[in-house]
Amino acid sequence: MLIEFTSSGIFCRTAGVYIDPSKPVSKAIITHSHSDHAKRGSSSYMTCKKNIQILRHRIGNSIDVTGIDYGDAVSINGVKISFHPAGHIPGSSQVRLEYKGEVCVVSGDYKLEYDGLTEEYEPVKCNTFVTESTFALPVFKWDPxxxxxxxxxxxxxxxxxxxxxxxxxxxxxxxxxxxxxxxxxxxxxxxxxxxxxxxxxxxxxxxxxxxxxxxxxxxxxxxxxxxxxxxxxxxxxxxxxxxxxxxxxxxxxxxxxxxxxxxxxxxxxxxxGMSDHADWKDLNEAVLMTGAEKVFVTHGFTEVFARWLKEKNIDAEIAGEKSLQVRTDSDS
Ligand SMILES: [Zn+2]
Ligand SMILES: [Zn+2]
Missing domain, CATH: 3.40.50.12650 (Rossmann fold)
Known part of the structure; x- marks a missing residue:
């Protein structure tokens, strides 16, 4: 497994990096600058270049932060790490990790509809997909x-x-x-x-x-x-x-x-009813577009969505640690 769910957040042991850690860590990768994803106190940060100034504004000008352009990759201990537009808010990314042919994508928060401001969501093929589920109930259906x-x-x-x-x-x-x-x-x-x-x-x-x-x-x-x-x-x-x-x-x-x-x-x-998150239909579409054989569900209606995906013969489960299951609507 390329990632694991710990009390500090999503951890890639091989690269020694946490994605959107909930506690201070040595190396944090940040998907976007909403407060439930970007926490202060880590020794170093890596994020998409477009997010650097937003992140500094949110958590402090003195942070040690490296910026990577969308689509570019860096390698840490053999893990290829790249950032891809999540369509959620300006500068938001999905994080793609690749190691020995296995690909895992951590989507952070995302939406599929182009909003005229945010970089448009990019479907990324992977073996393992970590999806949010803020609005994962069929009742949530956004108008254009x-x-x-x-x-x-x-x-x-x-x-x-x-x-x-x-x-x-x-x-x-x-x-x-x-x-x-x-x-x-x-x-x-x-x-x-x-x-x-x-x-x-x-x-x-x-x-x-x-x-x-x-x-x-x-x-x-x-x-x-x-x-x-x-x-x-x-x-x-x-x-x-x-x-x-x-x-x-x-x-x-x-x-x-x-x-x-x-x-x-x-x-x-x-x-x-205007949201920066995917609605029920788009959550389903996003999962299908990745082609992932394994899906972890975080942030929101985790149980409902994981159960639904399983009924569709997708190997889905609620992401391990309790800390990731806390429902937040700070940015919906
Ligand atoms: Zn967010
Ligand atoms: Zn969020």
Whole structure:
């Protein structure tokens, strides 16, 4: 076995590297910069070149980090290691390990639909595939991105006609910029929370084309915000006081919003089921495209997905350690 599941995360013993370790290790390989994958404290890091500045912004400028271009390979103790686009958020990768003819791919988080910002998902053939399962239930089925964007714009224009400001929650790395690109135009006023603006800046330095928009300031007066759409991180939706924006409506853009009536949905005026993860159909498609004879399921509805794959005669199992099975939705 090229990889094993330990209490510190996915470990390749031959190369002596951990992938997205949950604890500090000597050599960490990072798939992408969301907080459940990129942890501080490791002695050295390796990641895709496009992710370097994002990773530094997230976990510290002083980290020892090596960047590898998509598709290029490095060899450690005879293990050939390369990075391939995961389509999840800017700079996200699947990690491919090859040793003596055996290939293992650790996908991190991924989505198949091209979002206009993130490098497009690349199917990678392998013997062993480690897949996430954040939305691995048949009920999760995403609408195409352009249809979701149209629904958001309708909600926005309805609110404009009522004199309401719109506040929409979106994860600050990835989803927020995706929304910004979809909603921004010369005629429309989009503003972003300061934490999102910081990431916009980092992404521009990394070469991504992110529209220049104003930062939302609490000191802004209501007139300045007439007809505006303000993109904020999810925590701000409940924590920040938008009372001076009255009248306003809020919404949340997340895969969880695709299931109406969920408790999460009800606390917002509107919900849009836009996710940076694969839905049920695309998880299945991704697994098939790898041609893998062995699949490990992590992060999410592990039991459901592993059982389903087994019924399809794919040798699937839940990834070993409990630590990998913790359901996180910090970046959905
Ligand atoms: Zn993620
Ligand atoms: Zn994740």
């Amino acid at each position: 991105q352009n249809e979701i964007a149209e629904s958001i714009k309708k909600w926005w224009s309805r609110n404009k006609s009522k004199g309401n400001v719109c506040v929409i929650g979106a994860y600050s790395l990835g989803k927020a910029q995706r929304l910004l690109k979809l909603l921004h135009s010369d005629e429309e006023r989009v503003l972003v929370h300061s934490s999102i603006q910081q990431i916009n800046h980092v992404l521009r330095l990394a070469g991504y084309d992110i529209p220049e928009v104003k930062t939302y300031e609490q000191s802004m007066n209501r007139n300045e915000l007439e007809g505006a759409m303000i993109i904020v991180p999810p925590a701000s939706l409940s924590a920040d006081s938008f009372s001076k924006l009255e009248p306003y409506e809020n919404a949340f853009a997340s895969g969880w919003m695709a299931v109406r009536g969920s408790r999460r949905w009800q606390s917002f005026d509107a919900g849009f």
